Amino acid sequence: MSKLAIENVSRVFPPVRGGAPTRALEPTHLAVGDNDFVTILGPSGCGKSTLLRLVAGLDTPTTGRILLNARPVTGPGADRGMVFQSYTLFPWLTVAENIAFGLREKGVPAAKRKEVVATWLERIGLTGFASHYPKQLSGGMQQRTAIARALANDPAILLLDEPFGALDNQTRALMQELLLGIWEREAKTVLFVTHDIEEAIFLASRVVVMSARPGRIKADIPVDLPHPRHYTVKTSPEFSALKARLTEEIRVEAVLAAEGH
Amino acid sequence: MKPLAPISNGARVTLGVSFFVLFFAGWAVATLGGYVSATFLADPITMVKDGWELITEHGFLFDIGVTIWRVVGGFVLAALVAVPLGILMGAYKPVEAFFEPFVSFARYLPASAFIPLLILWAGIGESQKLLVIFIGSVFQIVLMVAVTVGSIRRDLVEAALALGARDRGILGRVLIPAAAPGIAEILRLVLGWAWTYVIVAELIGSSSGIGHMIIDSQALLATGQMIFGIIVIGVIGLISDFLFKAANRLLFPWSLA
Numbered sequence: 001m002s003k004l005a006i007e008n009v010s011r012v013f014p015p016v017r018g019g020a021p022t023r024a025l026e027p028t029h030l031a032v033g034d035n036d037f038v039t040i041l042g043p044s045g046c047g048k049s050t051l052l053r054l055v056a057g058l059d060t061p062t063t064g065r066i067l068l069n070a071r072p073v074t075g076p077g078a079d080r081g082m083v084f085q086s087y088t089l090f091p092w093l094t095v096a097e098n099i100a101f102g103l104r105e106k107g108v109p110a111a112k113r114k115e116v117v118a119t120w121l122e123r124i125g126l127t128g129f130a131s132h133y134p135k136q137l138s139g140g141m142q143q144r145t146a147i148a149r150a151l152a153n154d155p156a157i158l159l160l161d162e163p164f165g166a167l168d169n170q171t172r173a174l175m176q177e178l179l180l181g182i183w184e185r186e187a188k189t190v191l192f193v194t195h196d197i198e199e200a201i202f203l204a205s206r207v208v209v210m211s212a213r214p215g216r217i218k219a220d221i222p223v224d225l226p227h228p229r230h231y232t233v234k235t236s237p238e239f240s241a242l243k244a245r246l247t248e249e250i251r252v253e254a255v256l257a258a259e260g261h
Numbered sequence: 262m263k264p265l266a267p268i269s270n271g272a273r274v275t276l277g278v279s280f281f282v283l284f285f286a287g288w289a290v291a292t293l294g295g296y297v298s299a300t301f302l303a304d305p306i307t308m309v310k311d312g313w314e315l316i317t318e319h320g321f322l323f324d325i326g327v328t329i330w331r332v333v334g335g336f337v338l339a340a341l342v343a344v345p346l347g348i349l350m351g352a353y354k355p356v357e358a359f360f361e362p363f364v365s366f367a368r369y370l371p372a373s374a375f376i377p378l379l380i381l382w383a384g385i386g387e388s389q390k391l392l393v394i395f396i397g398s399v400f401q402i403v404l405m406v407a408v409t410v411g412s413i414r415r416d417l418v419e420a421a422l423a424l425g426a427r428d429r430g431i432l433g434r435v436l437i438p439a440a441a442p443g444i445a446e447i448l449r450l451v452l453g454w455a456w457t458y459v460i461v462a463e464l465i466g467s468s469s470g471i472g473h474m475i476i477d478s479q480a481l482l483a484t485g486q487m488i489f490g491i492i493v494i495g496v497i498g499l500i501s502d503f504l505f506k507a508a509n510r511l512l513f514p515w516s517l518a
């Protein structure tokens with residue numbers, strides 16, 4: 001039994017001003033096992049974010065259904081943690097209050113909230129920033145907090161939509177290691193959308209490649225690099241071979257997308 | 262000077278004050294120099310003397326108090342109705358669809374045009390003055406608050422939804438706190454407009470207040486008193502603006518950090 005089952009899910013956006021309807025996502029099947037780290041790799045506009053939003057319940061599929069722990073997804077909920085590409089920390093709340101947002105919504109008592117927040121602050125290395133406002137943090141710190149905010153809720157699955165897309169390369173690499181470290185320790189099920197091939201391989205136990213619009217899954221490639229993964233794995237021959245293969249897969253799609261097919 | 266280049270605090274204050282100095286100097290030259298007849302425009306010294314007389318002999322402080330009470334009273338009533346309604350309109354599209362067309366229409370009804378009607382309905386007492394300010398402010402606040410709440414970043418709402426927030430949580434823990442600084446700014450703006458309405462209300466059928474004093478002074482051609490009254494309004498406006506800004510800094514440190 002898979003943790004997350006995406007069955008025949010498609011999304012067609014209604015036409016705008018007499019144009020043709022946009023087929024963002026072709027009928028798609030995907031099964032994600034418990035504690036899997038699946039990265040969804042594709043060129044921009046391939047419907048990978050659409051797929052993630054459908055799983056999050058922020059959008060409704062045109063056909064098909066999504067099952068999480070065998071229960072159908074009907075709307076957004078605390079069982080699916082989401083980290084967005086844009087900085088979505090609540091600017092009027094401190095770092096600690098942001099992390100506690102979901103717990104407060106659930107009605108977790110203050111003492112317990114404090115305990116969970118302290119744990120997560122320590123894990124993301126922001127203990128000294130508990131009472132800072134988001135505006136006072138760097139982009140990397142904000143996204144770390146966003147990850148902690150999502151995980152503090154203890155969701156069944158963590159969804160990340162290009163969370164490091166706006167960060168510089170060095171920060172991005174550190175964030176990948178941090179996320180991977182959390183995953184290795186916490187054993188979470190993760191669905192991670194990216195257009196960065198290296199990022200997709202480094203993090204994943206499975207890379208799902210999506211084609212250009214209309215989006216569909218064109219390849220599903222397991223990544224057997226050992227854990228715990230060190231950043232040096234990025235220079236290993238196995239990594240390079242995977243990277244070469246995915247580069248080919250993605251290049252075709254990128255060319256198609258650029259030509260507007 | 263370079264476009265958008267910041268200036269130091271000291272320079273800002275100096276420049277701000279120097280305009281006032283220039284303004285008064287120009288006024289003094291025009292009046293004391295004999296370029297403008299005293300019948301039409303009193304000189305600054307007469308203005309101050311007349312003002313002092315108003316306060317010490319004619320109980321002008323009472324008039325100021327009455328006017329402030331009217332503005333604040335009418336404005337608070339308007340805010341109590343308009344802010345919650347505006348928030349609901351911004352948050353819930355059916356509520357907006359229901360109220361928006363009427364409020365947009367009512368916004369263009371000039372509050373001062375209601376004065377004769379309001380005198381008929383409510384007499385020339387305090388409730389009529391409050392109503393003028395209420396009508397002048399309430400529709401503006403409703404519309405502006407609705408726009409502010411409606412334009413809160415969607416991704417913040419989605420983030421809250423993904424954290425398990427339901428309708429009440431979205432409203433109370435996302436939309437309202439996110440819109441709060443904007444709402445405070447709207448109130449500050451509309452309070453300024455309320456001051457125009459109160460004076461208009463006091464010009465007609467009133468026996469007290471700054472506007473009443475100005476109309477009385479006109480009969481006596483006491484331009485010094487009239488100008489003093491106008492300046493008092495400006496100073497009160499400046500003070501209330503300052504208080505509002507200070508309160509915002511205190512209440513919403515996150516929006517400035």
